[in-house]
Amino acid sequence: MSRASPELSGYCKYFLPHHCVLKEDSTTTKLRVVFDDSPTPDSGHSLNDVLMAGPIIQPKLFHILIRFRTYPVALTADICKMYRCVRVTSADSYFQCILWRDSPQKDIEIFNLDTVTYKTKSASFQSVRAMHQLAFDERDAFPIVSDAIKQDSYVDDLISGANSIAEARKFARRLGYCLVKTSSFESGVPVTKKVVLFKGADVEIHGHCDASVEAYGACIYVVARSPLATSRILCSKSRVAPLKTLTVPKLELCGAKLLASLMHEVKRTDIFVRQFYCWCDSSVVLDKR
Known part of the structure; x- marks a missing residue:
């Protein structure tokens, strides 16, 4: 998020209503900001009305789960704040403006949201497409991770595995610091519905x-x-x-x-x-x- 300078405020095309959601028992993100892209302004069209959703480019969840059951060691992970990891172009950020002030005594300021915003119609496609492009660009350096991202990922969840605990740990390290909730299970542990035997x-x-x-x-x-x-x-x-x-x-x-x-x-x-x-x-x- 970046502050829009007064001389560029006229470029703002759409303002997003927003509010906070507090979840004190959350272990990762206790405070979330929710943006609403559906309100219809005087023009008669909301931001989601004019956006395209984009095609489905990720594997079917059924295929991911069947493949997941073939690994001796299961590994799952979640990408931390996935949408906030994908930057939009500067011109597009003017369609994601918000009004904000720290207190009622201060002047209202305009900010641009510089990353993909949750609940916009194209958010899912943009994030998955960026993730696939990253996997393609880095395939020579990280071939196993690249294949897993393209084959074993469903939106921000990775459902994959490895042939051993050591391989799973190496795999997890190479996935990067942006993953949270990473866990793995050896086939000797009572994990149900495995066909790897x-x-x-x-x-x-x-x-x-x-x-x-x-x-x-x-x-x-x-x-x-x-x-x-x-x-x-x-x-x-x-x-x-x-x-x-x-x-x-x-x-x-x-x-x-x-x-x-x-x-x-x-x-x-x-x-x-x-x-x-x-x-x-x-x-x-x-x-x-």
């Missing part, structure tokens, strides 16, 4: 679907054939039957479609490159006519 085994992916008059669903298992046959559930999805009454064969077809979509998303992660099998006990679904 199949490392080095002959792995197959098996999906099952079923339906009843009340609901239909699908689940996918990771099966290791060596040295001993072992299976773990990877993911599942279910749907309540529509209010409009459908026959069980039609619901079985809905379950099969749900399984096909779920299996497609698992294949898109490019984690499992072995055989994929889909199973169903409905003769209607299996009928090739």
Whole structure:
């Protein structure tokens, strides 16, 4: 945030209402300033009305979580004040002006917000895009960290892992000082829903679907054939039957479609490159006519 000089105050295009939110039990940020970009001025358009949201450029959360479960050591982190780490151009800062004075006895001053502001429509895209650009620019120096930022980050949360505690600690140090709430877990500690025990085994992916008059669903298992046959559930999805009454064969077809979509998303992660099998006990679904 920078003070706008009196001779440049005429360049201010939009003023943001703001107020504080105090959270005394917070361990990181006890006082937060909230800006509102939606109020409509006399022009008839708010700042968010004229901003574009930008495309979604980060991986699906489903893909991130599936990849996260394959690491022997899990590592999570949070980027500290992510939006405040991304600077906007000087010209754009005049669309993010605020009025402020330290006390009622002082004159009102104008300040420009020089970084991305939370709750603006484009804030999420701008921050993620800047993070991806940083990962691209520094890939030669930090290849592992660069890949993790692009593949294992969801907005300001990093959900990644490593093959050992030592590697996880090295990884965490290279992520930089701007990360908070960093933690890691070794697979020997009771962390639930891990599928990493199949490392080095002959792995197959098996999906099952079923339906009843009340609901239909699908689940996918990771099966290791060596040295001993072992299976773990990877993911599942279910749907309540529509209010409009459908026959069980039609619901079985809905379950099969749900399984096909779920299996497609698992294949898109490019984690499992072995055989994929889909199973169903409905003769209607299996009928090739």
